[in-house]
Amino acid sequence: MEKPVTSPERASARTLVGKCQCGAVHYAVADEFVYAANCHCANCRRATGSAFKPFAGIARDKLRITSGADHLMIFGDDDGHDARCQACGSLLYSVVRDGAFVHVAMGTLVDDPAIRPSKHIFVGSKAPWFAITDDLPQYAAHAVAAAPAGGEAV
Numbered sequence: 001m002e003k004p005v006t007s008p009e010r011a012s013a014r015t016l017v018g019k020c021q022c023g024a025v026h027y028a029v030a031d032e033f034v035y036a037a038n039c040h041c042a043n044c045r046r047a048t049g050s051a052f053k054p055f056a057g058i059a060r061d062k063l064r065i066t067s068g069a070d071h072l073m074i075f076g077d078d079d080g081h082d083a084r085c086q087a088c089g090s091l092l093y094s095v096v097r098d099g100a101f102v103h104v105a106m107g108t109l110v111d112d113p114a115i116r117p118s119k120h121i122f123v124g125s126k127a128p129w130f131a132i133t134d135d136l137p138q139y140a141a142h143a144v145a146a147a148p149a150g151g152e153a154v
């Protein structure tokens with residue numbers, strides 16, 4: 001943490017702050033997200049109460065709870081769960097990929113991340129009342145390696 005800034009990568013590294021609705025839980029995450037997408041699956045719709053969940057993925061150790069860890073409500077097991085504030089219920093992030101990654105619910109970020117959602121996934125289970133009106137690539141389920149031009153795998 002105290003290393004001097006010696007490379008352009010270091011110089012550009014930022015830390016983003018995020019928090020729940022009531023402010024009991026705050027987290028810090030490196031602005032080094034590897035991918036971001038809008039997920040239309042039924043679980044994400046129910047977890048957020050919304051048409052889809054914009055999320056950004058990053059290695060689990062790049063996110064830490066800076067206050068209110070004792071207010072976290074975990075739904076799932078250690079290697080795969082949703083983490084919410086137990087006071088206000090905000091979905092903050094999900095631990096995924098056998099515990100290696102977290103998917104930050106982008107709506108809880110206070111700061112503006114460098115990344116933007118680049119695709120819609122699980123469009124096959126999209127809410128029928130919601131229309132996607134942008135030009136981002138759409139995938140029926142997970143984005144796959146055989147992505148359209150400009151797409152990358154999740």
Ligand SMILES: [Zn+2]
Nearest residue numbers: 020022085088
């Ligand atoms: Zn809260």
Ligand SMILES: [Zn+2]
Nearest residue numbers: 039040041044
């Ligand atoms: Zn989902």
